[in-house]
Amino acid sequence: MADGGDRDLAHDESRRLRTLREYRILDTAREPGYDRITKLVADLFDAPIALVSLVDDCRQWFKSSFGLDVPETARDISFCQYVIAESEPVMVPDAQVDPRFEQNPLVTGEPHIRFYAGVPLRAYNGAILGTLCIIDRKPRPTLTPRELERLEDFAAIIMAEAELHRAGIERDAARHMLERALDFSGVATWQLDPRTDALRWHGAVAELWGADYETALATAEQAFARIHPEDHGVVRAVLDESIANGTPYAVEHRILHPERGIRWLSIRGDWDVRTNDAMLTGVSIDITEQRNRRDNDTILMRELHHRMRNLFATVGAIISLTRHAATDVDDYVERISSRLDALNRAQNVLLGANFLTGSMHALLREVEAAFPRITWSGPDLELPENAVVAMALLFNELATNAVKHGALASEQGDVAVDWTQEADDVPDRQFRLTWTESGGAPIAGPPNRTSFGTLLMERSVRNNLGGTIERRWEPGGLVCTITLPARWRDA
Template identity: 75%
Template sequence: MTPAADKGRQLADGGDRDEAQHEKRRLRTLREYRIMDTAPEPAFDRVTKLVADLFEVPIALVSLVEEDRQWFKSAVGLDAGETPRDVSFCHHAVIDDAPLVVTDARADPRFRDNPLVTGAPHIRFYAGMPLRAYNGDVLGTLCIIDDKPRPAPAPKDLDRLADFAAILMAEAELRRTAIDRDEAQRTLERALDFSSIATWRYDAQAGEVRWSGAVAQLWGTDYATALGTIEGVFERLHPDDRDRVRAVLGESVATGEPYVTEYRIVHPETGVRWLAAHADWDVRSNDAVLTGISRDITEQKQRQDNATILLRELHHRMRNLFATVGAIISLTRHAATGVDDYVERISSRLDALNRAQNVLLGANFLTGSMHALMREVEAAFPRIRWSGPDLELPENALVAMALLFNELATNAVKHGALATENGRVDVDWTQDGAGDERRFRLTWAESGGGGAVAAPERTSFGTLLMERSVRNNLGGTIERQWEPGGLVCTITLPARWRET
């Protein structure tokens, strides 16, 4: 088949596309070696010089073929560092994926008009052996060149040239592996820096400690001089933790068991910090080295402490809640007129406590929003309208306000404005004044009731509960007036609550 016909078959079969994909992969492999445009290296130059002497040629090259040039990693007898790819002999060896031998370039139609043949270095003889990468891709050639025609090398000589090409690629592979290893180490060190982890190796016999990773962040910027020995490390530990950590380390040294502990250090820049250490023994022959990591757990410890405080506070709040429930149950028993009335009153007041707990659960358990409480009240008693600044109420104040609103609303449903369809309640509050004179003032105003409203003939438990909530729990005063339109209740308290 003629070359033109073969080219046509390749086009029909998608051959050009396959060749382009192969070349793309080959160039990607070449870049993996990170060797292009690097400085001369003795390991390559020794082989090139040896090949030139062995084959008695004036020029020997380690040529790597890129997109548009061939670049010489090592060269004997040639000053040029690179030449264009389109005039390169090595390009043909790369494309054909096979050794290339040209005995007389001037007699070869592929090369007789090549500027490297018609001009310096006046190539006549060329023999190039492919430099094959780990995946089979040809990256370039090890080639020998003469300015005089020569017969084709014997098979034994080509085998020798192939051996030298393999030696060069073995060196390139070692170089690539070393670069990959160094990059992996740098990546690991950066990852350790970002993750706030320091790694260390402790030689128990010499008492020496070697560090890497985020050591400056965890232990202080002077770690290189201060923490080179185990005694230096113990000096940085918090005095209250040193004996315990010594005992843990001594047990690990004596038994060969892993070393796991937590301790405080006195960081020279940031003060007391908590660290966690995990390590195990790396045994080689008679040497044993403890290899481990340290990481900062200060925030974790703080969260644990905060959780403990919160649990204690919740326990205290629950005790208060149970005490409140117990008092409501006991006192309601004396005011109830019967079992049904007792159950109704208890249920109503427990609903008020539940509203307060819903608000607390929706926040941080310790404080709650005045607006959130009023939304709970409005959901239970839809004809109550309210306005005022949102305030952050502590748990005891929130419970007191919830019980207060419940008693007022319940009375309004039974005897006041909410007992009729047209009745309503308006609740508004303000905080004014400055310093110790600041006051919280709340007004509960009923309107639209069905008839004249009068003061009750006797003081009920609900009234006592309201007064105790305001006076005892909140430290304020409560005034009630029975106006023609309904009850008006005014509450005045010291303004201790923060606006949100």
């Protein structure tokens, strides 16, 4: 039980000290409000000494003292510690005959205390921060209930003053925290007085409007000078309507930021109506990135629509031309399916990037997945959409022919695809790709007739890519060399 009681006392004392520090009153300068109370209490009770004493962990410190010059004394010799311990008023009629105080240096020496009456200074949560006390150098009878009640009333007045101080500290801390939060959130708050045109700012104003906002944006007219000239008319119309009709203010416009160039801001505000005036209060938020994304999305959708039209046109041409080359329905379906697979590989590459360009390596990985005995090597290049489609169709025709008639028709055959691109400083630099089949059955020579697949390859290389294609039927298999102007950059 004793151990539990000690823990409770230690917990209560820790809570009391934390509460005392909340008020941030220790070691502050003297204040007229407190001094008037101690003087009034001393006069009212005809006491030579009156103190507002705050009890810290090892001392009692006097926020106000009447009739005593020392600023503090040690806690272990203080009378006020007993008020803290007993949590109620303490009165000592004659300290010289009280066993608790007869040897106390404050009794045996200055200020020679004989009479003491102290009442608690209770905080908002019940913790006792110290005392309001009166002291005399001669013995006196205890205070009457009425006198004690008056002393407690003065203690309540002191705590009301302390509460105002604490509330002010909390308000300032909350305001500082809010301003810091606004700074980090990238939001600037503003308030416009329409009668004087004055603007007040808080938050991330420097980030959104410019570091010179305090002098350069003190009025709405000055703020208009920072708005993009093309947006003046819209902003003026919305503001005039809001002022005339008392309606909320909402507009998006550009500003000429002195450090960051043209920025887009979203402005929202509403009226704060008071007794004799109304203030337009609102926020500014930077939406430049959102606007850029919106514009980019619009461009991308237009580009995607254009690409889809091209894709449908390509599909239509393949269907139409394959019809003339097919020998029967099954052959027609097989050829169409193969070429649509090639287009699908091209679209997979484009979808894996940004719809507009694709990686050469990504395209060859798609080809390798469809035709596992094809190996490849070369630098990764960024191909535009039309080149991705053309190269996908080209590889498909070459691979399909290799499966039917070339190296891939044999289990021992394979295909190697290699390409290089000349350096930037080489005049008329070239891209060269070689398709080399090996290990298949011996080839007698070129086919007897030109197939649609051959025409499709030539059209892809010459018309779409602006290059040349050369095919040689070596004893080991087909060798196809493609030469193009080097227009593609490294991926």
